[in-house]
């Protein structure tokens with residue numbers, strides 16, 4: 845049991861280190877986290893329904909997850925292909941596309957939930 849807890853603790857430390865690395869190295873990550881904070885404070889101030897807050901939480905989580913995967917893919921691509929390579933370009937562009945899709949979905953959800961309350 846102690847070994848299991850120690851292993852879990854180590855895995856948690858590694859995951860936290862990955863998140864901190866992404867936060868420090870990716871400007872977009874800071875933007876996503878700041879936007880998520882603002883959106884959740886607005887949801888609280890505007891008394892959004894529980895299901896609406898849940899939708900926002902899922903949307904911002906997906907954006908942050910996509911950015912974390914994007915950072916991981918960028919890092920592996922830079923390791924394997926430090927010079928220009930069309931395949932490296934595809935990998936990075938597709939990963940960035942995933943972030944864009946998640947961000948667009950989050951913005952659409954934000955517009956649907958906030959615009960009627962702010963107008």
Ligand SMILES: Nc1ncnc2c1ncn2[C@@H]1O[C@H](COP(=O)(O)OP(=O)(O)OP(=O)(O)O)[C@@H](O)[C@H]1O
Pocket residue numbers: 870872914918921925926927928929930932933936937940
């Ligand atoms: N090794 C490479 N070979 C070919 N194209 C590359 C390579 N590295 C980067 N690119 C191109 O440059 C773009 C930007 O890559 P870069 O590594 O600078 O990511 P970034 O600007 O940090 O992206 P993000 O804003 O998503 O963090 C990629 O989407 C890709 O089109």
